[in-house]
Amino acid sequence: xxxxxxxxxxxxxxxxxxxxxxxxxxxxxxxxxxxxxxxxxxxxxxxxxxxxxxxxxxxxxxxxxxxxxxxxxxxxxxxxxxxxxxxxxxxxxxxxxxxxxxxxxxxxxxxxxxxxxxxxxxxxxxxxxxxxxxxxxxxxxxxxxxxxxxxxxxxxxxxxx
Numbered sequence: 001x002x003x004x005x006x007x008x009x010x011x012x013x014x015x016x017x018x019x020x021x022x023x024x025x026x027x028x029x030x031x032x033x034x035x036x037x038x039x040x041x042x043x044x045x046x047x048x049x050x051x052x053x054x055x056x057x058x059x060x061x062x063x064x065x066x067x068x069x070x071x072x073x074x075x076x077x078x079x080x081x082x083x084x085x086x087x088x089x090x091x092x093x094x095x096x097x098x099x100x101x102x103x104x105x106x107x108x109x110x111x112x113x114x115x116x117x118x119x120x121x122x123x124x125x126x127x128x129x130x131x132x133x134x135x136x137x138x139x140x141x142x143x144x145x146x147x148x149x150x151x152x153x154x155x156x157x158x159x160x161x
Contacts, residue, residue: 001037004119006080010041011123013060017053020044020113021125022085022134027147029116029125031154036143040074040081044097044108044126047086057082070098106134128155136160 007025021029023042028034045053047070054064057075062082066074072085087095093110112130115122126134128151135144140161148159 001039002041002080004034007041007118007123008121010043010080010082013056014043014045014053017049017056018046019053019124021116021118021123022131023083024143024147025118026116026125027131027151029118029123030114030128030131031150032117034118035150036146040083042083042085044085044087047088050084050086053084068100071100072097128157132157132159 002025007021011019020026020043021041022044023040024036024038025041028036028038054075061077062075062080063077064073065076065081066072070086072083075082075084085097087097087108089095093113095108096105097108098105108126108130112127114125114127116125117123132148132151135148140148145161148161151157152159
């Protein structure tokens with residue numbers, strides 16, 4: 001399982017690059033505390049920085065284990081896994097990420113790029129609203145239900161489950 005220390009080590013490897021935490025760690029960053037165990041770190045990055053991001057992670061001992069580009073790819077070392085999602089930004093600060101459905105990219109409004117806290121330190125992450133948006137259109141797991149309940153309680157926002 002990934003720890004808060006692991007997250008900060010990964011962010012340290014990627015210092016100087018534009019990255020944002022999503023998924024379970026992103027929700028915990030918004031809440032300001034670790035609420036459950038995490039098997040990986042979902043990390044968004046600027047697609048034009050991808051070659052340098054991969055090089056930095058490779059130099060640190062990570063290797064690519066999944067390649068679903070341009071949608072996502074995974075890099076891992078002996079005990080840490082990073083699920084990387086390339087974003088293409090527009091001039092207004094919004095971004096898109098390709099999806100498995102051609103012509104139907106994932107959309108990120110400019111205001112969804114916020115900060116949260118992991119292990120007492122500020123980190124870049126996605127907004128609660130964007131997290132809720134990405135938890136639609138599939139049958140949720142119990143972990144998803146718990147994550148959405150935490151966001152409802154903390155932010156008073158509606159979720160679909």
